[in-house]
Amino acid sequence: MGNLIATSAASGLCPVNIGNLTLTERTPTLTSVSPFKGKKTAVRKALGHWPAPNEAKGNVLWAGRNMAFVVGECADLAGLAATTDQSDAWAALTLEGDALEAVMARLTPLDMAAMGPGATARGLLGHMSALYHRTKTGMDIYVFRSMTQTAVHEITHAMTSVAARAALSA
Amino acid sequence: MRLDGKGRVNRAEEVLFQFDGKYVRGYAGDTVASALLGKGERLMGRSFKYHRPRGPLTAGSEEPNALITVGSGAEQDPNVRATMQEIYDGLEVFSQNAWPSLKTDVMGINDLAAPFLGAGFYYKTFMWPKAFWEKLYEPIIRRAAGLGGLSGEAHPDDAERAFATCxxxxxxxxxxxxxxxxxxxxSGASVILCDEQTEAGGRLLSETVDVDGKPGHVWAAEMVQTLRDLGVRIxxxxxxxxxxxxxxxxxxxRVSHHLPNPSADLPRECFWRIHARGAVLAAGALERPIAHPMNxxxxxxxxxxxxxxxxRWxxxxxKRIVLFTNNDSAHATAKDLADAGIDTTVxxxxxxxxxxxxxxxxxxxxxxxxxxxLGLRSVKVRQGTREWDIEADGLGLSGGWNPSVHLTCHMNGRPTWNPEIHAFVPTPGSVPGLEAAGAAMGNFSTHGALKSGIFRARKVLESLDLKPASIQTPVADDTPLxxxxxxxVDAPGRAWLDFQNDVTTKDVHQAAKENFQSVEHMKRYTTQGMATDQGKSSNVGALAVLAEATGRDIPGTGTTTFRPPYVPTAIGTMGAGAKGKGFAPERxxxxxxxxxxxxAPMIEAGLWYRPSYFPRTGEKTWRDACDREVNMxxxxxxxxxxxxxxKIDIQGPDAAKLLDFVYINTFSTLKPGRVRYGVMLREDGFVMDDGTTACIAPDHYVMTTTTAAAGNVMKHLEFVTQALHPEWDVSIISTTEAWAQFSVAGPKARELINSLTDTQVDNDSFPFMACGAIDVLxxxxxxxxISFSGEHAYEVAVPARYGAALWRDLVARSELLGGGAYGMEALNVLRIEKGFVTHAEIMGRVTARDIGMGRMISAKKDCxxxxxxSRPVLMASREELVGLRPVDPNTKIDxxxxxxxxxxxxxxxxxxGYATSACYSxxxxxxxxxxxxxDGTARLGERIRFVDRLRGVDAEVEICHPVFLDPEGGRARG
Structure with a gap:
């Protein structure tokens, strides 16, 4: 039997390089984990971490009420948590560059000063909802797959504008 | 005229711009107003009503007179204050409200008719005949009066939206x-310092005052550097x-208004939403004029x-200047003017x-x-009984200062009258977390402002639980006003209060005399305080005159309401980011x-774009394609x-309880590998949504919702699990985007499915309403x-990354089998033929009983x-779902x-009743x-009259069962 060719959410849209800002796509395995009642400790043990709201621990990202996303391989949590494969549901984008916070200020009302490395937040990206994860090198942005084109458009627009401003003072 | 050795403009850098088509030379750092004044040009505009020649009254954003249009064509910006527009090489600006030219404006004739054009003139004069108002009077008045115009085209420049926190x-x-x-x-706070001018310093840039023994502007520049070093965002x-x-x-x-040839990537303006835990309002004070005749x-x-x-400039x-004042601040300016060698009289x-x-x-x-x-030549002065003229080309007015209380009134606050300084000051607590400081609070001396800035900041910091650092007040002048x-001035002649709207003291007296005595009524009767300057220079003066005319005091008269925005703001800027593709996400x-x-032409379904139909060669209309796709x-x-x-993934020991609770029918009996159709109601008993739910494994279900209600159903389930039954152990998450799902429908559907997979399906292993895992290529x-067409049908789902590939494969295979892709139009026809409802039917006003599903509400459980x-009113005679067939089958009903x-x-x-969906079958x-x-279900077979006034249809139709095709459902099961 034949095979189906996979296409990523931002296929043909990324990478975007403007000034020293870059927007790239990643295609990690993404698993949602929602522990059953009384099983949170066991889930923490199995995953090695369980993040508090608005934080990421290891590869486990807080993603909502009693909900975390595991980026990459996820331990077997049968009987401990409801898990779903979310890899295809989200476009995973990474924004990096010196003016990262200036770009973010044009995309979301979230306070970047309160989002140091290791922070996660559910917030807006223009009119869309997004899951943000601040890493040591940049910002991982997760948006609904169907809205990838709009998201890349919005982010690129902000990157362009920030770069144009930077050129003013340069 | 330029004065050597004065001002902060860069004399080494000349800038050439155009005013009304004439080239004007200025210097880098000039505004349009300062550059024109530098060339001795005082005339910059015509007034709103009387078309009187006007020059700039102010040097800031409160300017009522010197309004100009910047640029032309689609890019033109009207009503820009000449006092704020910075000049650059190639800038083109135009005067407004004058024809044929600023110097000879024929509408200046209005000024001669001024005795007849006072407050209320239009309301009294153009009453009759009534029909003339809209067709004759209003267009003429609108043409005669006015400010700058819009181009009528979309502005090509982009505005930007941004957020900041401090x-x-x-x-x-x-x-x-x-x-x-x-x-x-x-004190360790994160600080944003905003100023509408091009540089920080405020009045220190405009006055010759010393701070800590240094010229004010030097001290300010050093302070700016200190603040930058401390991380303050300026x-x-x-x-x-x-x-x-x-x-x-x-x-x-204002991002690029001051730049020649700005990059196309640069926004014109940026609209910031700043979230601040606390704020200090140090917006200063605005000087007020004195109303005297011909001022x-x-x-x-x-x-x-x-x-x-x-x-500053x-x-x-x-060359010869008269200052008319009632306070000491004008004397400092008189000294500056005299020191610059200008003949000055106070x-x-x-x-x-x-x-x-x-x-x-x-x-x-x-x-x-x-x-x-066209410009001031002399000033008549009265001292006691003596009157004489002074030759002068400049007259400075200083009637005192009005603290900029505006922002403190944006949350319904009202300012307080301070009788000591004869001005309104902000009422403390008007805006939570905001303190007014300096001249904005009525501390007019430099020392007072510096001290007040520290004091008010300390109060804000304390409210934020931050320990205020100890700061020494710099040494500065502390002379009271x-x-x-x-x-x-009590003298005959027209004395202007509101320069922008041509409101004089006489108009205010007239309003009072006609019983428009409330300040809000006076404003609307005279138009005082309206338009771009919102009465920044005239409000307090006008209400003082009103107070006198009505025998009240000023605080008893009160102020009109200050509303955002503080300065004119383009709607396009406030809505920045929502233009073009920013308007809404595309899914x-x-x-x-x-x-x-x-x-395929696309139709929008919520934010989604879905194909309407797939046209083939030779098909002339959408109907041709649609009919073919239905037949296919x-x-x-x-x-x-x-x-x-x-698609909502539902897991947990209490998953079935949740389904039983939200659906009218029972799901706890659904076995793994099986799918069931369900209907859910809102709390008020009306239908919210319908769809199928599949049992994937014990305690694991996948709920399908309609496209339109996907978000609502998710929200509903969140509410149920968080608020109604938080004790249930059940977890829900959307997987809509994770799966690409395709309907494969028709007599050859199974043949197609079996061509994709090693797991061959047949009616026994995979009967109607079965579900299961499958390998797809x-x-x-x-x-x-499951079937939404009434045919033998499947929905096949793969992870979304394979969606594009599987779709192309399915289309190719279906075409080989004599079929092909079908779009929303055909999908709609297929479901109407089968009497399946969509949100056209379950539009929020119908019950399950109305759509013939009343008996689906399980008697064995609550939902x-x-x-x-079950309220009697919903069980009584109501409109019920039926089918309609025109007696003449070719009569188009909609x-x-x-x-x-x-x-x-x-x-x-x-x-x-009424038709909700229609098609040609x-x-x-x-x-x-x-x-x-x-009572439709009891009237099957009856003829009824169908009237569609919008499309001019009036025809007889027959009421029939809503399932037109295959009522036994044999095709889907076969």
Whole structure:
């Protein structure tokens, strides 16, 4: 039997390089984990971490009420948590560059000063909802797959504008 | 005229711009107003109503007179203040409200008719005949009066939206603002300092005052550096436009208005939403004029504006200048002017005042008239009984200072009258977390402002639980204003209060006389305080005159309401980011690109874009394609992308309880590998949504919602699990986007499915309403045997990354089987033929009983909406779902048509119902519709009159069962 060719959410849209800002796509395995009642400790043990709201621990990202996303391989949590494969549901984008916070200020009302490395937040990206994860090198942005084109458009627009401003003072 | 050695413009850098098509030379750092004044041009505009020649009154954003249009064509910006527009090479600006030219404006004839054009003139004059108002009077008046115009084209420049957060927002970078920012920053707060000017310093840039022994502007520049080093974010050219709930401030940043050939990537303006835990309002004070006869000629300006033009831009506001004042601040300017070698005379309304420099003072005197048509030539002065003329080309007015209380009133606050300084000041607590400081709080001396900036910042910091750092107040002058109130000079002639709207003291008296005595009524009757300047220079003066005319005091008269925005703000800027693709996200399925390649026109379903139909060569209309696609599904096999339907993954020991609770029918009996159709109600008993839910494994279900209600159902389930049954152990998450799902429908559907997979399905292993895992060309997928067309059908789902590939494969295979892709039009026809409902039917006003599913409500369990659905009113005679067939099958009937009993008058009282969906059925060769008809299920076979007034249809139709095709359902099961 034949095979189906996979296409990523931002296929043909990324990478975007403007000034020293870059927007790239990643295609990690993404698993949602929602522990059953009384099983949170066991889930923490199995995953090695369980993040508090608005934080990421290891590869486990807080993603909502009693909900975390595991980026990459996820331990077997049968009987401990409801898990779903979310890899295809989200476009995973990474924004990096010196003016990262200036770009973010044009995309979301979230306070970047309160989002140091290791922070996660559910917030807006223009009119869309997004899951943000601040890493040591940049910002991982997760948006609904169907809205990838709009998201890349919005982010690129902000990157362009920030770069144009930077050129003013340069 | 330029003065050597004065001002902060760069004399080494000449700038050439055009005013009304004529080239004007200025210097880098000039505004349009300062550059024109530098060339001796005082005339910059015509007034709104009388078309009187006007020059700039101010040097800031409060300017009422010198309004210009910048640029032309689609890019033109009207009503820009010449006092704010910075010049650059190639800038083109135009005067407004004058024809044929600024100097010879024919509408200046209005001024001669001024005695007849006072307050209320239009309301009284153009009453009759009534029909003339809209067609004749209003267009003429509108043409005669007015400000700048819009181009009528979309502005090509983009505006930007941005957000910022800080502990302390300091509004205004004058002496008070700088000290407030310093205090906050040194105390460890994150600080944003905004100022609408091009550089920080406020009045220190315009006056010759020393701070800590240094010239004020030098001290300010050093302080700016200190603040930058402390990490303060300084935003110049940024005006705070409004104060909103929760410490949110709107700010307008002028990004590229001052640049020649700005990059196309650069926004014109940026609209900031700044969230601040606390704020210090240090927006200073605005000088107010004195209303005396003929106080509006070009050359007349506020004394503070003269100080700005002299000290900041190095421009002499005239060769011979008269200042008319009632306070000491004008004397500082008089000294500056005299020091610059300008012949200066001060007319001081107070008695016993001596000069503080090399200028002449006439104390106890008033200006009672002026001369000069296109520019001031002389000033008439009265001192006691003596009257004489002084030759002058500049007249500075100083009637005192009004603290900028505006922002403190944006959350319904009202300012408080301070009788000591004869001005309104902010009422403490008007805006939570905001303290007013410096001149904005009525501390007019430099020392007072510096000290107040520190003090108010400390108060804000304390409220934020931050320990204020100890800051020393710099040494500066602390002279009080010494003001004796003078609002209007009692002398014959028109004395302007509101320069922008041509409102004189006489108009205010007239309003009072006609009983428009409330300040809000006076405003609307006279138009005082309206338009772009919102009465910044005139409000307090006008209400003082009103107070006098009505025998009240000023606080008893009160102020009008200050509303955002503080300065004129383009709507496009406030809505920045929502233009073009920013208006709404676009949601695309994995088959979107291919559907476009196939020439499918797209229709929007919520945010989704879905193919309407897939045209083939030779097909002339959408109907041709649609009919073919319907026949294809009925006779062979069709494929359609149904990924937009909501998919909610439900897991947990209490998952079945949740389903039983939200659906009217029972799901706890559903076995793994099986699918069931369900209907859910709102709490009020009306239908919310319908769809299928599949049992994937024990305690694991996948719920399908309609495309339109996917978000609502998710929200509903969140509410149920968080608020109604938080004790249930159940977890829900959307997987809509994770799966690409395609409908494969038609007699050859199974043949197609079996060509994709090693797991061969047949009627026994995979009967109607079965579901299960399946490998699809090597990919782990899901298969559901469900049908929205009434045919033998499947929905096959694969992870979305394989969606594009599987779609192309399905289309190719279906075409080989004599079928192909079908779009929304065909999908709609297929479901209407089968009487399946969509949100056209379950539009929020129907019950399960109305759509023939009343008996689905399980008697064995409770569910949301069950009690409300059994209310007597919902169980009584109602409109029920039926089908309609026109007696003549070729009569086109559409959704929206209403139904009446034959013989009845067509009237709302005789209305029997309405059609919700309609189509032409190529299967049954007739038009048909789904409709709600009063007691419809009992009237099958009856003929009724169908009236669609919008489309001019009036026809007889037959009420029939809503399932037109295969009522036994044999095709789907086969």
């Amino acid at each position: 502990d302390v927002l300091v509004i205004g970078a004058g002496p008070a603002g700088l000290m407030a920012a310093l205090t906050a920053a040194k 935003m110049t050219r940024t005006t705070i436009t409004g104060v909103f709930d929760g410490g949110t401030y709107g700010a307008l940043e 509006d000629r070009p050359g007349v300006m506020l004394t503070s504006a003269m100080a700005s033009y002299l000290n 190095g421009v002499a506001p005239g 007319i001081d309304a107070r008695s016993g005042i001596a000069p503080s420099g090399d200028y002449l003072v006439h104390a106890g005197a008033k200006v009672i008239n002026t001369r000069g048509h 010494g003001l004796a109130p003078l609002w209007a 695309f399925t994995t088959s979107y690109a291919n559907a476009l390649q196939m020439g 599904v009925r006779d062979a096999v069709g494929v359609a992308d149904v990924s937009t339907l909501g 090597g990919v782990a997928g899901r298969l559901f045997r 949301i909406g069950k009690a409300a659905a 959704a929206g048509g209403h139904l009446y009993n034959i013989g009845d008058r067509v009237h709302r009282e005789t209305d029997q 190529p299967t049954l060769n007739t038009y048909m519709a789904l409709a709600f008809v009063r």
